[in-house]
Amino acid sequence: MRTIPDDMPREIVTVGLPSGSERRLVLRLLAYWRSLQEGEEFPPRSAINVTDIADLWKDAFILDTRESPDDPVFRFFGDALSHRCGETLIGRHISEVPPNCLASVAVEYAGVVLERRAPMSRGGEFTEADGIRTLYRSILLPLSDDGETITGILGAANCRELVGD
Amino acid sequence: MKAFEIHTFRGGKWKIDSVFDDRDLALFEARRMDSSNRFPGVRVVEEIFDEASSQTTSRTIFRGGSGAEQQMQPQNKQAPSRMPAKQRAAGEERAPKGGKRPGAKKNSTFSGVLLMFLAVGVLGFAAMFGLQYFAGIHLN
DSSP states (O other): OOOOOTTSOOOOOOSSOOSSHHHHHHHHHHHHHHHHHTTSSSOOGGGOOTTTTTTTGGGEEEEEOSSOTTSOEEEEEOHHHHHHHTSOOTTOBGGGSOTTSHHHHHHTTHHHHHHHTSOEEEEEEEEOTTSOEEEEEEEEEEEOSSSSSOOEEEEEEEEEEOOOO | OEEEEEEEEETTEEEEEEEESOHHHHHHHHHHHHHTTOSSOEEEEEEEEETTTTEEEEEEEEEOOHHHHHHHHHHHOOOOOOSOHHHHHTTOOOOOTTSOOTTHHHHHHHHHHHHHHHHHHHHHHHHHHHHHHHHHHHHO
16 A cells, blocks of 8 residues: 655645535546546545535535445545434444535445546435435545445535525 | 446556436546546546336447547447447458458359359360370371
């Protein structure tokens, strides 16, 4: 497993982003993921440093695909996501995610990411358990410990409720 | 259903870099990647899947690194084909116009040469017999 040197330049996007906090989140996380690539197709999980993306971390999660690629396990689950879903999902499989919560729509295309071996971002509208219509945007970014086999997914999602629409 | 794929030119071929369902996001990211000069070519391909016909149509909506793109065209772009997609996917080749296959002309040439040899042989034997016949008459 390799580690990224502390003095390595990292490009974090903060200016000129399209409008909407949802878009800013996915583009910033994608830029961070690219900064960790270091010539490899996928960065390793060990390269992720929470202090680099401190303000994004609450909306982020990490999936472990090593044991069960078809049903990955949450190894990290941000506070904002926990609040939305009513519980933390660390140690739980994605098949156990409660329906109609932000995390459920954010991870539903994890299998496609593993198949296409590329970062993917999706957004849309869903109805939360309490009946509130919500717009969301999410991103899933493949991780690899050996640069070839996908061993994890770094993801993030955020949303806003549709009021009066 | 629409998808916007960012493709980058790496190692002599186009590879899918990332996939978005949002046009603005894909274009923003592609422009950012293009301006970083990290790749000789960056493009965004819009893919539209028609559920009714189960057909996907795609078109390029952004091309970055214009100079490099032109250099890549001869080896990457194929001439449009009128062959049905199913036939193309199976790697089938259609015979050229006129219904003749490429091997047909070779076969006819081979037959002609064979016939010519036979004709020369027959004429040769006839000439030999003729000479012997006339020689026999003369000696007798």
